[in-house]
Amino acid sequence: MPHSAMAHELFFDRAGLDEAAVRRLVEDALAGAEDGELFLEYRQSETVVLDDRQIKSASFDTAQGFGLRAVMGEAHAYAHATELTPEAIRRAGETVRAVRGGRSGHLAQGPHRLARPLYTSLNPLGLVPFEDKVRLLEEIDAHARARDPRVRQVSASLSGAWQAVCIIRPDGMLAADIRPMVRLNVSVVLAEGERMETGGHGLGGRITYGGVMAPADWRHAVDEALRQAEVNLASIPAPAGEMTVVLGPGWPGVMLHEAVGHGLEGDFNRKLTSAFAGKIGQRVAAPGVTVIDDGTLPDRRGSISIDDEGTPSSRTVLIEDGILVGYLQDRMNARLMGVAPTGNGRRQSYAHAPIPRMTNTFMLAGGKDPGEIIASVGKGIYAVNFGGGQVDITSGKFVFSASEAYLIENGRIGPAVKGATLIGNGPDAMTRVSMIGNDLELDPGIGTCGKDGQGVPVGVGQPTLRMDGLTVGGTAT
Numbered sequence: 388m389p390h391s392a393m394a395h396e397l398f399f400d401r402a403g404l405d406e407a408a409v410r411r412l413v414e415d416a417l418a419g420a421e422d423g424e425l426f427l428e429y430r431q432s433e434t435v436v437l438d439d440r441q442i443k444s445a446s447f448d449t450a451q452g453f454g455l456r457a458v459m460g461e462a463h464a465y466a467h468a469t470e471l472t473p474e475a476i477r478r479a480g481e482t483v484r485a486v487r488g489g490r491s492g493h494l495a496q497g498p499h500r501l502a503r504p505l506y507t508s509l510n511p512l513g514l515v516p517f518e519d520k521v522r523l524l525e526e527i528d529a530h531a532r533a534r535d536p537r538v539r540q541v542s543a544s545l546s547g548a549w550q551a552v553c554i555i556r557p558d559g560m561l562a563a564d565i566r567p568m569v570r571l572n573v574s575v576v577l578a579e580g581e582r583m584e585t586g587g588h589g590l591g592g593r594i595t596y597g598g599v600m601a602p603a604d605w606r607h608a609v610d611e612a613l614r615q616a617e618v619n620l621a622s623i624p625a626p627a628g629e630m631t632v633v634l635g636p637g638w639p640g641v642m643l644h645e646a647v648g649h650g651l652e653g654d655f656n657r658k659l660t661s662a663f664a665g666k667i668g669q670r671v672a673a674p675g676v677t678v679i680d681d682g683t684l685p686d687r688r689g690s691i692s693i694d695d696e697g698t699p700s701s702r703t704v705l706i707e708d709g710i711l712v713g714y715l716q717d718r719m720n721a722r723l724m725g726v727a728p729t730g731n732g733r734r735q736s737y738a739h740a741p742i743p744r745m746t747n748t749f750m751l752a753g754g755k756d757p758g759e760i761i762a763s764v765g766k767g768i769y770a771v772n773f774g775g776g777q778v779d780i781t782s783g784k785f786v787f788s789a790s791e792a793y794l795i796e797n798g799r800i801g802p803a804v805k806g807a808t809l810i811g812n813g814p815d816a817m818t819r820v821s822m823i824g825n826d827l828e829l830d831p832g833i834g835t836c837g838k839d840g841q842g843v844p845v846g847v848g849q850p851t852l853r854m855d856g857l858t859v860g861g862t863a864t
Contacts, residue, residue, distance in 0.1 A: 394553040394563035394645040402471045410559060412473060413455070416480025419491035422458040422718055423483070424696055425476065425555040427451075428737040428823035431512055434547040437524035439540050445517075452737040457483035457741065458671040458719050459492060465740045489804045497560045501694045503696035505685055508565045510549040511595040520545050523600055531575050531609050536618075539583060540576040545569075547596060554697035566594075568688070568844060570833065573608045577616040584615030592686045592832035611697045615772070615791055625807035625861035627628055631767035632681035632809060632857045633760055633795065637828035638772055640847035644748050645778045645784040646813030647678065649838070651713075652703050652731075652743040655660045655780050662783035662814050663711060666672035671711045675753050678706040680715055682730060682746030688832045689746040691844035696732040696741050703729045705748075706817075717743045730732035735841035742839060747765030747846030753823025757851040760822045762798040768807055768859055769793045769800055783813035786860075816854060 399406045409425070417423040433447045455476065456466040466479035497657035526539045548568040555561050571592030576583055589613035590599055599605060634642065655661035663671060672678075682691050682700030691700045696718050705713055716724070717732030733744035763771065767789055769792060776787035787809045794801035829848035836845040 393549055393565055394427070395477070397429045398471065398553050400414060404471065408473060409476065410555060412476045412480060413555050414557045414559075416455060416457050416483060420457040420459055420494070420557070421492035422722065423456045423494045423557065424842060426454045426456070426734070427553040427555070427735055428453070428550065428807070430548060430550045430736070431510065433512055433547070434544060434546040435520050435524060436542070436544045437528060438542045440522060440528055441456065450736070454478070454734075454737040455479040455483055456738070456740055457486045459486045459488070460489065462486050462722060463760045464718065464739060465736045489821050489825035494557060494716065497556050497558050498562070499696045499760070502562065504563075504565070505683065505690055505692045506565055506567055506593055509567065509595060511547045511567050511569055512549055515596045515600065520596070523605065527573060527605055527609055527796065530606060531573070531613060534609070535577065535578055535613055537577045537852070538575055539578045539840060540575040552695065554695070556697060560697060560699060561681045562693050564624050564692045566593060567595065567690065569594050569596055569599055571608060573612045575612045575616050577613070577620055579620050582620060584616050584619035585613045586614065586619060586829050588612045588615070588831070589611070589833040590831040593689045593690055594686050595766040598606070617840070618791060619805060622803035624804060624863040625768070625804035625859065626794070626863045627859055627861035629856055629858050631764050631768045632854045632859065633764060633767060633769040634852045635769065635848065636824065636826045636851050638830045638846060639770060640749055640830065640849035641679065641773050641834065642785070642787050642809070643750055643846045643849055644745060644834070644836070644845065645776055646783065646811075647788070647817060648680070648745050648748045649778060649780055650783060650813060651715055652745070653714045653716040653724065654743050657716050657720050657724050660781050662781065664721065667713070669711055670709050671814055672706050672709040674709045675823050676706055676709050676820055677704070677751040678819055679704055679751060680731070680745055680748045684747055684846070687747050687829065687846045688834060688844045691733070694730045694732045694741070695734045696728070696729040696769075698732060699730045700730040700746065715743050717741055733843050734740070735843055739841050742841070744789065744838060744843055745845050747829065747838060747848070749829060749846070749848030750828065750850065750852070752825050752827035752850040755822045755824050757824045757826050760824055760851050760853050761795060761800060763822065763853065764795045768804070769795050770807065770809065778813065783815070785813055786810050805862070808860035810858040810860055818854055818858065819854045820852055822857050824855035826850050
């Protein structure tokens with residue numbers, strides 16, 4: 388079923404709403420505003436969690452609601468409710484009119500083109516029986532324990548969601564999107580003597596459960612979790628100091644996302660609070676560094692057919708060969724900065740107003756063989772996976788914890804190290820990239836990005852990178 392037809396069935400037929408009447412309510416509520424929209428959302432979600440051989444929790448939720456926004460200059464008014472009725476939308480309209488303050492503006496032009504749907508309308512939640520989901524988690528537990536007798540604990544979770552959205556603008560434009568989401572997480576604890584270490588792996592995306600429940604997929608997740616725990620068991624304290632750091636491909640792109648990506652979002656740059664503000668056309672990274680945000684990649688966790696304002700998703704070049712060429716824009720910040728929106732206006736749910744957010748953000752591959760990059764380092768750190776991190780958008784300063792890292796000694800990968808943190812400044816770190824691998828990878832579909840109290844699914848990625856002169860915090864004495 389086409390997305391627009393599915394949206395009509397969910398938001399009008401089932402809810403008993405008249406589409407023409409709702410369009411009139413939106414037009415009346417936003418008359419005189421410079422922009423705005425009615426955002427309708429229907430979401431189903433479920434999660435099953437196994438911990439230490441037992442199903443600890445299982446949940447299923449259904450939520451629906453709307454958010455109505457009116458924009459005037461830099462100000463916006465927002466009202467939302469769970470009640471999908473003409474009266475509720477009318478009351479919301481009375482609230483958001485206050486943003487006009489007696490003024491009247493010209494309505495900004497809506498999106499110029501229709502989006503190509505990235506997904507089918509299939510709801511993954513109903514395609515697999517609950518018993519099969521429980522059986523999968525039990526098989527994961529059994530497989531992990533059979534692979535390694537040192538396993539002390541296994542935790543696994545399977546979650547899915549199906550979201551339908553519909554955006555109606557005061558100019559009459561209606562856009563809809565259907566967004567499935569599935570994720571599998573596996574975590575294990577290995578014990579050797581008195582030492583215990585954890586390893587974990589996840590995978591997922593905008594797919595159905597078949598994409599994570601196939602034996603080859605979930606067994607890979609278990610094996611990867613075991614491998615990481617085993618690596619950590621053999622790790623030694625990480626050294627500290629300024630040194631060469633090699634970042635592995637794929638998930639280490641989370642550092643690029645945090646240290647650089649957020650600083651390229653339009654609101655921070657319009658308000659001049661980003662370290663990248665006012666630097667369009669200037670060199671902000673080493674030659675060869677090209678950073679892309681692409682929400683059109685099929686099946687990826689951060690992909691969307693349209694953003695949450697109705698703008699078609701796009702492939703946006705942010706940094707090209709080291710030169711800053713663009714920012715990520717929602718409609719309001721794009722209008723105030725005199726540029727086109729890029730399809731990056733995103734929100735967590737109908738209860739949140741849209742703001743500029745990343746989708747799938749990654750660095751393009753270079754020409755170096757990863758083995759050549761490792762061989763070029765006399766002494767340094769090879770960081771393969773990251774845990775938590777913190778970034779200050781204004782200064783660009785960051786701190787990231789490596790959950791899997793190794794020493795590099797005389798061009799060879801040495802022992803694993805524990806407790807390594809990377810400390811630096813995003814814009815400065817991008818100028819320290821000296822070698823770029825030819826092995827671009829995207830993450831396995833596990834990223835969630837937080838900003839202004841909202842979380843949205845995202846993707847990250849990069850090739851192997853050599854970065855010179857980074858500060859590494861360690862625990863070695």
